[in-house]
Amino acid sequence: MEWSPIAKPRGAVRREPCLKDYEEARRTFSWDQAAAQLAGLPGGALNIAYESVDRHASGAARDRLAIRFLAQGADPHDLTFGELSAASHRFANVLKQLGVKRGERVATLMGRVPALYTTVLGTLAAGAVYCPLFSAFGPEPVKARLGLGAVRVLVTTDLFYRRKVAPIRAELPDLRHVLVVRTPGAGDVPEGTTDFDELMRTASPEYEVARTSPEDYALLHFTSGTTGKPKGVLHAHAAIVAHVATARWVLDLQDDDVYWCTADPGWVTGISYGVVAPLACGVGMIVDREEFDAPRWYEILDTQRVTVWYTAPTAIRMLMKAGVELAKARQYPSLRHLASVGEPLNPEAVVWGVEAFGLPFHDTWWQTETGAIMIANYPCMEVRPGSMGRPVPGVEAGIVHPRDDGGADEVAQPDEVGELALRPGWPSMFRGYLNEDERYRKCFRGGWYLSGDLAKRDADGYYWFVGRADDVIKAAGHLISPFEVESVLMTHPSVSQAGVIGVPDPVAGSAVKAFVELKAGQSASEALRKDILAHARRQLGVAVAPREIAFSEQLPRTRSGKIMRRLLRARELGLPEGDLSTLEGAP
Ligand code: ATP
Numbered sequence: 291m292e293w294s295p296i297a298k299p300r301g302a303v304r305r306e307p308c309l310k311d312y313e314e315a316r317r318t319f320s321w322d323q324a325a326a327q328l329a330g331l332p333g334g335a336l337n338i339a340y341e342s343v344d345r346h347a348s349g350a351a352r353d354r355l356a357i358r359f360l361a362q363g364a365d366p367h368d369l370t371f372g373e374l375s376a377a378s379h380r381f382a383n384v385l386k387q388l389g390v391k392r393g394e395r396v397a398t399l400m401g402r403v404p405a406l407y408t409t410v411l412g413t414l415a416a417g418a419v420y421c422p423l424f425s426a427f428g429p430e431p432v433k434a435r436l437g438l439g440a441v442r443v444l445v446t447t448d449l450f451y452r453r454k455v456a457p458i459r460a461e462l463p464d465l466r467h468v469l470v471v472r473t474p475g476a477g478d479v480p481e482g483t484t485d486f487d488e489l490m491r492t493a494s495p496e497y498e499v500a501r502t503s504p505e506d507y508a509l510l511h512f513t514s515g516t517t518g519k520p521k522g523v524l525h526a527h528a529a530i531v532a533h534v535a536t537a538r539w540v541l542d543l544q545d546d547d548v549y550w551c552t553a554d555p556g557w558v559t560g561i562s563y564g565v566v567a568p569l570a571c572g573v574g575m576i577v578d579r580e581e582f583d584a585p586r587w588y589e590i591l592d593t594q595r596v597t598v599w600y601t602a603p604t605a606i607r608m609l610m611k612a613g614v615e616l617a618k619a620r621q622y623p624s625l626r627h628l629a630s631v632g633e634p635l636n637p638e639a640v641v642w643g644v645e646a647f648g649l650p651f652h653d654t655w656w657q658t659e660t661g662a663i664m665i666a667n668y669p670c671m672e673v674r675p676g677s678m679g680r681p682v683p684g685v686e687a688g689i690v691h692p693r694d695d696g697g698a699d700e701v702a703q704p705d706e707v708g709e710l711a712l713r714p715g716w717p718s719m720f721r722g723y724l725n726e727d728e729r730y731r732k733c734f735r736g737g738w739y740l741s742g743d744l745a746k747r748d749a750d751g752y753y754w755f756v757g758r759a760d761d762v763i764k765a766a767g768h769l770i771s772p773f774e775v776e777s778v779l780m781t782h783p784s785v786s787q788a789g790v791i792g793v794p795d796p797v798a799g800s801a802v803k804a805f806v807e808l809k810a811g812q813s814a815s816e817a818l819r820k821d822i823l824a825h826a827r828r829q830l831g832v833a834v835a836p837r838e839i840a841f842s843e844q845l846p847r848t849r850s851g852k853i854m855r856r857l858l859r860a861r862e863l864g865l866p867e868g869d870l871s872t873l874e875g876a877p
């Protein structure tokens with residue numbers, strides 16, 4: 291199926307983008323130059339918290355809005371850069387008082403509340419390592435991550451403590467302190483915990499930010515667990531260099547923007563681009579404390595005058611499911627730039643953005659391991675729907691075939707499928723997998739970092755996602771991209787989401803099986819199944835179209851919204867389901 295490139299956004303707001311000439315930036319850019327744009331600290335030190343808040347708080351931006359918290363039925367709660375800096379310093383003093391040393395780990399388990407943001411920044415200011423835990427995790431995933439990370443301090447709420455931490459606390463010998471944010475009106479904090487607000491009240495707002503070296507560890511993120519057991523990924527303070535550069539070029543963040551990143555701070559996007567990058571750019575942002583709700587989201591985009599919006603395919607598909615009319619019921623006069631990350635962005639969704647908002651979604655590709663956006667569509671370039679775009683200046687990408695002898699060869703031709711690889715050396719590259727050195731080493735071959743994703747590059751240098759190496763289907767000698775099949779299924783008027791896997795076939799090796807979720811108001815029937823099959827055959831041809839289609843009430847997804855094809859496969863084949871800690875809806 292052919293999609294035409296989208297040359298120019300049709301939205302009302304036009305503005306000179308930060309990145310004006312992609313080719314020129316690729317030629318002239320260096321990471322040293324980007325690092326020199328940051329404030330830095332004496333003696334070559336670099337600290338993410340200092341770059342994110344303190345440098346602004348000590349200057350003209352002190353009273354500028356940093357974060358606006360929105361919650362149902364409550365007035366917005368605003369924090370300025372000055373207030374955020376003072377609160378994070380208080381928290382850094384709390385850690386000092388608790389005897390937390392540099393490099394020790396501090397985790398959060400809570401929703402999008404102000405204390406979370408204070409903890410992130412205060413932990414980094416103190417030179418400790420911050421580790422987010424997704425707030426919907428139950429006791430087992432919490433225990434596994436706190437244990438693996440040898441976390442010293444956990445900040446959580448009284449409710450979460452009672453439900454998720456108290457049952458496993460005795461099994462976490464490294465966890466010395468649990469600080470609890472009390473629910474207003476609730477009684478004393480649970481036994482064995484300390485009152486977060488009480489400690490903060492008595493702590494001083496003055497703190498000299500730790501002079502961390504760019505190579506000191508700053509962040510510990512666990513991956514989404516889409517392909518297996520989540521891995522602990524370590525990042526250093528140097529990552530902020532890439533966060534700022536990519537926030538400017540890809541998200542096009544500029545001084546007076548109102549930015550909204552819908553990713554939860556339990557995951558890497560929610561920290562890199564939901565906390566540090568926008569703050570480091572001195573940009574004010576929206577944090578919505580509520581869960582997804584289509585009318586509410588449109589209201590926020592409209593009434594908060596959001597200018598730049600970074601969201602995810604799963605959210606876009608849910609908005610599409612709710613119908614474009616709902617989107618069109620409001621106006622978005624301030625909206626200027628839309629971007630997406632986390633999963634392949636179907637061409638249908640890119641084009642839907644134009645219909646709903648007058649703007650296309652710009653796909654961006656990266657991973658927990660890369661720490662920052664690596665491949666993207668830019669405001670200054672045409673969007674090719676279905677393509678991830680081109681590597682950010684400073685990043686060299688390639689499509690390679692890893693060899694058994696430890697090397698890797700680049701593909702010979704455009705459009706040839708291989709593994710998406712990056713040349714190491716960008717500042718936010720992960721510095722290790724926690725307790726898994728061998729696994730880390732195996733990611734590098736022939737001078738490349740191998741991403742585990744398959745992709746192709748066209749003759750103009752645009753990258754196209756094919757699938758995760760584990761998910762790609764080999765049928766009768768063809769390499770079939772689940773993404774391509776899913777994208778075509780989604781163009782059927784009744785289908786809202788699709789998950790495609792390979793099932794064993796005695797002749798072809800594998801056959802394509804699709805699981806589809808229907809749009810609101812549609813019901814499953816044999817006639818509809820045949821119609822979807824016919825649609826897929828017309829678009830894809832019989833060799834690639836699914837042989838079988840099953841209706842699914844809800845596809846298994848990770849808590850960050852990614853379709854878990856490995857689980858569809860395991861269930862189909864009656865195999866063990868593996869680690870389910872990040873499955874949406876799991877305890
Ligand atoms: P795990 O590594 O535990 O299996 P995960 O890979 O889903 O989980 P993340 O680091 O959160 O964990 O996700 C990165 C992956 O998400 C990428 O490797 C890729 O497969 C997918 N992804 C992210 N953005 C895009 C995109 N724009 N297009 C296609 N795939 C994407």
Ligand code: MG
Pocket residue numbers: 513517657742
């Ligand atoms: Mg991964």
